[in-house]
Amino acid sequence: MADINNLLAEFKEISVSPKKLLSEYIAEGKKVIGCFYYCPQPLVTALGMVPMGLWGGQVNPQRAGKYSPIFTCSILRSCMEYGMTGEYKGLSAALMPILCDTFRGTCGAWRAGVQDIKLIPFVPPQNRKDPGALEYLIEEYKIVKKELEAVAGKSLSDRELLKAIRLYNKKNAVIRDFTRLANHHLDIITPVRRHQVMKALTFMEPEAVVEKLEALNAALTAEPVHEWTGKKVVLTGIMAEPDDILTALERNNIAVVADDLMQESRLYRTDYPAAYSAMESLALQWLNIKACSLAHDDDNTARGKHLVELARRNDADCVICCMMRFCDPEEYDQPSVIKTVEAAGIGTLSIDIDQSTSDSAQALTKIQTFAEN
Secondary structure, three states: OHHHHHHHHHHHHHHHOHHHHHHHHHHOOOOEEEEOOOOOHHHHHHOOOEEEEOOOOOOOOOOHHHOOOOOOOHHHHHHHHHHHHOOOOOOOEEEEEOOOHHHHHHHHHHHHHOOOOEEEEEOOOOOOOOOOHHHHHHHHHHHHHHHHHHHHOOOOOHHHHHHHHHHHHHHHHHHHHHHHHHOOOOOOOOHHHHHHHHHHHOOOOHHHHHHHHHHHHHHHHOOOOOOOOOEEEEEEEOOOOOHHHHHHHHHOOEEEEEEEEOOOHHHHOOOOOOOOOHHHHHHHHHHHOOOEOOEOOOOOOHHHHHHHHHHHHOOOOEEEEEEEOOOHHHHHHHHHHHHHHHHOOOEEEEEEEOOOOOOOHHHHHHHHHHHHO
């Protein structure tokens, strides 16, 4: 148990102090690339650089409003604030996928407001069934590769990229093992601790993720299975922050048994497939993503069906929709998700996620009401 507590303490420190980890990388002479979600991170790793997730934070933007209107989704607005106030100082570049209109606007805003951090944007195809989608995305990734090579000061071979892709698939598998094992130890892996582990992974080098999580998984396996008697939920959305929300789940004897959060499991459920070349493997991964608000699917019930399957597999009582304020793709999905999940006889609850305020009173009241019913 001591090993588990020590490892969980390490993950907690990383999750709450990513800037400290960034400083350590820089002190080691490593270049760090900030990555928004769904970036081709194997390219970064294969070039000997470090990818670090950009997730904003609980901040009331004071400077971002110069370039980002108030209706910008709160995560991108807080990222702009951190970029403009020096919180991201030390990054050699930032990778940004243009996944929605807000990303498109933030691309121009970043170039104007965060001039000291080079931006490398790319546009994944949303019509992923188009015969030209694969070839188009490969060409987009070639541009990203060229830009990253310029930052790294070296060229990248297909062999080196394939090695990095294998590492990322191994990382994905180890993370999925953790989420499975966590459900056997819900007394230890509480909602807050589960989140701290998953968030920390987005800041760590893939080799460190594999090493630390394999150790944690082994330690959890050695512990007796715990029979949870409280309620169980599945979380879906971009993220489930601040921690006050997760603390409220704990306080009301509610466990998180699965998630479809962009900051957590959604990033790791689609592996890079075997392909003709490493660049094709990178591109096929995007084309294979299912049940995600940011990756268009002609079947608008796909995400709801995925959540129903998650809930049933993990015996969950409810799906909690963590709605990022002003996130158009998530808002578009929500009515269909709720309808599909409730039609399957599973309860739903919707709470607002807003990084521009620390007031979560409404969400906490909803959670308490759900716990008491």
